[in-house]
Amino acid sequence: MRVNRRDFLTTASGATALGLGLNLFSPDIFKRRLLAEPILGAKKLLFIFQRGGMDGINACIPRGDSEYNTTNRPTLFVSNNAVQNANYGGTDLGNGFAQLHPRMAKMMDLYNNGELAVLHRIGYRGQSRSHFDSQQYWENGTRDRNLEVGMFNRFVQETIAKQGNTFPAAAISGGLMVALRGPEPIPNFSSAPKFRLRGTAAQSQKFLGRKDGDGGPGRGLLGFYTGTRSFPSKPYRDILYRTGVVLADTMQTLQANGIDPDSYVPEPGADYPGGSFGDKLKQAAQLFKTTSVQILGINIGGWDTHTKQDKAHNRLLYDIGSAFSALRVDLQDQWDDMLVITMTEFGRTSKENGSLGTDHAEAAVVFAAGGGVNPNQNKRVYNCDSSTWANGDIFSTNNGRYLAHRTDFRAVMAEIFSKHFGDSQSVIDTVIPTYQSAKGEDAAGFVPLNFLS
């Protein structure tokens, strides 16, 4: 049985917030609750960052390149039989060239419905093979390893926050990823039910106190975080004060909406992966359904497969496939406004190394799914067909060690900002500060893929 959203909210605010005495912010609770509701027609984005560098050649297999073979990949090579095997669903992408790894078969329904785009050979000029640096670049949208302002933070600052959304974005993660870091404080948490202070409701309410001017002078913790910043202005002062306020607001939002992966009942048929990755996906779905959040980020680790890649990678690919499939079912009512993407800092060596694994390389694979994906039946695989991939291209750069990029990751992000969120070029130039300069140096890398319609 599906719970009507209105019923659910009534239950949440009545039974959870008031009945259990958790009305931390009453009497403003109802006002805030309304603000936190989903905004009709607002576009949403979930990004899943695959930490460590996913082996794109194993995820989206370039079968049409004869160098993809057992000589170059003795233990990682996936036979055509395995891909075509109907028992596993069959993961041939139908363009006579590209195939998904058989363990990603759960994504094939989306693909066949025109809701999944597979973007191969995504990277940037002067690719860094350092995890840290390349993650920084992908997340802050520039080639500046020291920039600690993430692309999505800037995006929230420029657009969503200005539109008055009080809960624009969050990371469902123990740490706040760089993509969401910056002057706009964005909350992060890995488990919503644990996101609360010590003590009884009355004790924690006193401890939190109230914001300055919220019915009187500030009191308690919030009094300090909203009052005079009685402390010299240093680089992180203001973000720290504001983060304290966001912390209090987020605790309230999560509690009021009963966000909890253990009690959450997804739509029938939404089969989430297990473990903490699955719990995070469930919380993301619940937040998209019940709050005004528009951008959520999740990390999934384990992709740095230097040794014995085969089985570990298979499990990870399976989890990614399950994630897309479950989100599609669970967020069916939101799907027209949804976009789910994966990001990863680089692809891996086209040749298997001596430890049954692969090392850091260049071009990566990005998956993008949602109601706005270009349903073009002939072309939902990008940069992985006979017109974009010459035989032997898996060894196309760095003295034949790596797969070269064709499209800059910033072009992919720009397409998301312009087509999905409908933003102007000037917003893109602000959100991705190096967009124009990088485009000047690598015009081919910025030709739009048009994977969104």
Next chain:
Amino acid sequence: MGKPRRTQRVVILLGALLVTLALTPARGANTFIRGDSNVSGVVDSSDAVHTLSHLFLGGLPSSCRDAADSNDDGSVDIGDPVHTLIYLFRGTLQIPPPGIVCGRDPTADALGCISFSECEQGPIDDLAKIGHVLSRLAYGPTMTDVEHILDVGVDTYIEEQLNPQVIDETDNDELNSRMSALITERQPSTDTRIISPNEIWRFRKGTTAPPTSWNTQGFDDSSWTPGATSIGYGDDDDVTVLDDMRNNYVTVYLRKEFEVADPAAIDRLFLSVDYDDGFVAYLNGTQGVRENVGSTAYNATASGGHEAGTPVDFDLTSRIGLLDPGTNVLAIQAHNTSLGSSDLTIRPVLIDRTILPGPPIREYAGIEEVKASQHVRGIYSRRQLQVVLGDFWENHFTTDFDKVAEHFNELTNSDANDAMSGEQARREAANLEAREYEFFLENALGNFGDLLRYSATSATMLIYLDNILNFKGNANENYTREILELHSYGVDNGYVQKDIEEAAGTFTGWGVCKVLPEDLGDAHSDCGVKFEDDVLVDLGAGWKYLKGNAEPTPGPLGVPTLDWAAIDFVDSAWLNGSTGIGYGDGDDATVLGDMRNNYLSVYLRREIQIPDPLALKNLIMEIAYDDGFVAYLNGIEVARSESLEDAGSPPPFDEDNVDGHEVDDEPPEVFNLNGFIGILKPGKNVLAIHMLNTNLTSSDLSCLPIVVDREILPGSIENGDPNGAWSVHFYPDRHDYGSKTIFAGKSYQLGIPTKPEGNPDAGYADANDLIDLLAESDLTAEFICMKLIRKFVSDEPFSATFHQIPFDELTPYQKSLAELLADCKATWRSTTPKGNIEAIMRNILTSNAFFDSGSYRSKVKDPLEFINSTVRALDASVDALNFEGYMEDMGMHVFDRDEPDGWPETGVDWITTSGMLTRIKFVQDLNASTDPDFMWRTRSFLAENQMETAGEIIDFFNNLLYQGSLDAEARARLVEFYETNDSYNPLPFLPTRGDYESRVDSGVSLMLSLPQWNFQ
């Protein structure tokens, strides 16, 4: 006149400092630009608007009321914006001193200036200095340290901290007792096994009572069943499985004869038993050990439960007299708790243990204790700078405990059995992490080169960054990249990808090996395990084989059977062959030229003559293969490849569920088959192997098996030996002796000539020459100096800042940082050897930049700093064993970070909602807890520091933690918090009330949850 009591004295001294400060309410950098109400750096009309907005529209007041007081009349009112506007637009009024430049207020008034960032330059005052020094050199202020600095002065304190050896820790009871609680001591010893695990015993099921003489030397056990230990069922931990025991019988009788030449030569005698649930052990018929056993009747259950997994040592030294020269017998009756019990295990090992002289081995029980030790030192050690720096180096050369433990857990001994339990693997990994951490601590102020060399040769680093997998022809670049990128030069600083590829060659052959403790660190020590193999099946002739076009012996409906593998199967129609058998990769003596595209399976059989199975020491099969195999002895499956994990039992001839596996991937796989000795017959036996290819089109198939009877010779250090030590080891045959050119074309190019193959010293020198070059390089100097300045002075100086911005365009504060960086690099070059950390740290800690107000409280605490400083501020009593969860929730799990780059130093990385929530919870939990190993002793702390009222408590912590910087508004808010109930209604705050202590705790929690407490 005696010295005043400690606490009185501190209060007096702090008080005296604060009296001076009270005259000028503006604290710290109390300079400002008059008229600049909005603290923008210039006086313009927006300042007038700012003040008007505050006065009439409810806008925020200026953070610098002195600045807003444009006419310097001692109050902020309508006259001030008017004054500013007249100054700006008519020019008939001037701005009173200090005027429109940074300066102090010459007029005594009640106004203050909390924040004026534009003016914050120049040195900070004395009280701020104390707070600053204790927040950077140390893990935050304590009353004791504040008092000490007031006594000796800041300069002397810094000099003491730079020379930690002069600071006496012998009477530091809290440190010493908390540390010793984390460490256990064990006398080193060597064990000689008289009876090893996996030896063949004789056993008899306890279905009836045996003759009473069953446990004596003279008893004839030839009718009993032979079987290797451990013996039992359930839990998958037994070699000889008693699959009929459950619900049928509750005891098992075991006997083992063993030889002792001279009992008097045995130092200590230990019986080490892994057991589930109880047993009685007899030496030559006399009881030696009895555990969990009441009655010894054949049908008596154990008197208590015990789970196997960790062997327990029983000291039988007092029973050595029972032994005879020559043959003796160890007899054991094992008891289960009940007939229906899910498992039973017995694995006895008899050990002659020689206790070695020398100091006891200090060991941490696990990684939790190692993590706690880091906090205990950080909180209680007086050598604060040494600990702060030690933690810095540990983070710089970070390694991942989990990966090391996992590596150990997968090791085997030379008898092909698991080298150690998971618990031992974790303990050994934890102690290696501790050994590495303690080296960094002890050498925290020493020479950088020593740290770099230690890290490169540390077993944890070798395992963590895969240098142990770096072989000639199969280089693994993981460590090589990181030593350049993260440990010495810094990312993309002076090297290119080609340099990494060349440099990786220098490290080929590096690995780890367990050695005698005295050989630790000797990369060329003799670390191989010595054994003798009696070869039962060698590569070569003697095999029969059948091409797998169909099932060799199909059962009903064509299902596969194992009849073909049975001892008496007639294989005369099969072909004759020699191993290796296969095709495609040149390693085959018998080539199956027609296999590709035709058939997936090959069946092999070979006769083995074993005159006396019970005389076997260790029956071992080594097999190199492509892609999968199942091996059978006399028709019983004894081994299979992981690639066939998901295949059938037995797999059919056309099994298609075979993963790939190459002969060259790994050393041949080794299987200990002792558990199957019981199925062997004296004389003829048959080894049968079913080989499978991954698919019909596969380019190759291989099968290269050998079978040996292996005797492990005494004196070897096995992987699992608890007395051994993990050391760097150089494997000469894995090294690439070819020439290498690293940093080609650079002024610091390193050319390594071709060296003679197999010369260990020359080969090992390759990478050591590279490390020496890195350790003294100017590029390293810049990278390390930069990191130290970021750690101790300011986050701001990113390398990019100084490389990209011309010096002239830097702010004065940035210039002081740039000058400090240049000074540090010069100091690095000036010492012998280069890179002396004490000298560099002296440079940093006495610099203008360090004491500049731009540095003061400019850095965000990381979780380690937050936790340690919180405990120190409260002088709380902690064993730190419960800190791990908080650290993880704050996002910092020290010793098991996956990524090699270490925890970040920049503040923005630690400002997150989840991190902040956990910080507050930690403070709340510590205040509320009554656990003696995790508590703040509220009452005694208040008494010792002579405070009672809300005002006294607030002032004390304001002075100790915030150098008196909390203003009247903050103070009033805190007083309100203390003196009200949960609904903020007034409630007396009195020591006589029952709620006093919990309200103190709650108020102090709030004071330690302020935004300011996140800064240092």
